[in-house]
Amino acid sequence: MKPGPALVALGMCALSALTAAPTLSAGAPRPAPIKAAYFYSYMSQGHLDSLAAAGFNRAIIKCISDSLGTRGAAEIKSFMERGRELGIEIAPEWSLQARARLNALPTSRRYTWDDGHVEADVGCPLDSPFWCSALLDRASEVLAAVPAARRLVVDLEIYTGSRHHYDAGPCRCSTCLGEFARSGRGGNPGDSSALEAFEEDRLTHILAVLLGEFAKEHPGIELGVFDLDFDSFVHRAMARALVQANVPTVDYTERTYSRGGAEIAAARAALGPRVPLIVGLYLKRFTPGALADSVQSVVRRADGYFIFSTYSLWQDPKRLAGAYTLAGPPSQYWTALRRANGVR
Numbered sequence: 001m002k003p004g005p006a007l008v009a010l011g012m013c014a015l016s017a018l019t020a021a022p023t024l025s026a027g028a029p030r031p032a033p034i035k036a037a038y039f040y041s042y043m044s045q046g047h048l049d050s051l052a053a054a055g056f057n058r059a060i061i062k063c064i065s066d067s068l069g070t071r072g073a074a075e076i077k078s079f080m081e082r083g084r085e086l087g088i089e090i091a092p093e094w095s096l097q098a099r100a101r102l103n104a105l106p107t108s109r110r111y112t113w114d115d116g117h118v119e120a121d122v123g124c125p126l127d128s129p130f131w132c133s134a135l136l137d138r139a140s141e142v143l144a145a146v147p148a149a150r151r152l153v154v155d156l157e158i159y160t161g162s163r164h165h166y167d168a169g170p171c172r173c174s175t176c177l178g179e180f181a182r183s184g185r186g187g188n189p190g191d192s193s194a195l196e197a198f199e200e201d202r203l204t205h206i207l208a209v210l211l212g213e214f215a216k217e218h219p220g221i222e223l224g225v226f227d228l229d230f231d232s233f234v235h236r237a238m239a240r241a242l243v244q245a246n247v248p249t250v251d252y253t254e255r256t257y258s259r260g261g262a263e264i265a266a267a268r269a270a271l272g273p274r275v276p277l278i279v280g281l282y283l284k285r286f287t288p289g290a291l292a293d294s295v296q297s298v299v300r301r302a303d304g305y306f307i308f309s310t311y312s313l314w315q316d317p318k319r320l321a322g323a324y325t326l327a328g329p330p331s332q333y334w335t336a337l338r339r340a341n342g343v344r
Contacts, residue, residue: 097161279305312330
């Protein structure tokens with residue numbers, strides 16, 4: 001992440017709290033690593049049995065609809081019940097960007113970057129109603145359906161626009177520029193560095209307030225984030241806000257998809273040791289023969305790993321395409337995962 005040149009004291013205090021974590025004493029046992037699978041809520045419940053037999057202890061289950069709805073609630077309830085029986089923690093997950101929810105809001109603010117490029121289906125990052133709907137309301141939906149859930153996960157990646165993240169610079173919608181002009185922080189919208197620093201600080205405050213409400217309503221609930229370590233002012237603001245609001249979190253990093261363990265140090269540096277780091281492994285990019293050693297290598301340097309995606313091991317291989325294709329038969333991958341997870 002590239003920090004802005006003028007972080008306010010509040011943001012710096014939050015970052016200090018994030019990085020100044022207590023360390024385990026020399027004789028303290030290391031917590032058991034997280035062994036997680038990422039897949040989709042419409043899949044069959046029996047997939048959990050396959051994961052349990054292969055030694056997994058967590059399932060990150062993506063709810064693909066813009067709202068949970070009756071069907072989504074039933075799916076998550078079913079997985080929660082079976083997961084409890086098998087000893088697998090269920091972490092429901094959703095994408096921050098949701099066209100239907102965004103278009104239903106009484107706001108026209110959208111992420112606007114560069115010389116006025118408007119992302120019609122991406123919320124303005126400084127728009128409180130957008131965050132209330134996309135983050136708080138969605139979390140409440142899930143927890144109302146499955147009150148026993150202790151872990152939630154939100155994906156900040158953008159699937160509804162021309163970019164994958166808020167990484168084209170600060171938002172230049174008229175409301176954001178107006179707020180910047182009135183802030184006394186320079187006021188020159190052509191100064192991207194000053195504008196981005198202002199927006200990062202402003203978003204940190206917005207999210208800290210909203211997450212403070214979340215913490216009061218749902219004490220102790222973990223809010224994990226995909227790519228919390230990503231280099232974007234929105235991700236930095238989210239990290240600081242989670243600390244300020246005292247909301248437990250975990251970073252499911254995807255930067256390891258391409259370079260594996262070589263990216264672990266960079267992910268750690270972005271957030272500090274206090275945030276547990278769960279390393280993503282992109283199944284498509286591993287042969288069965290290389291997978292077990294790769295898992296064991298990254299787990300030695302992180303708090304666990306997750307596989308994207310075990311959908312590839314559930315679906316008929318003849319129907320796999322694109323990101324879900326594999327370099328070998330599913331049976332060989334299951335064998336490798338059992339070995340990686342210490343199952344004989």
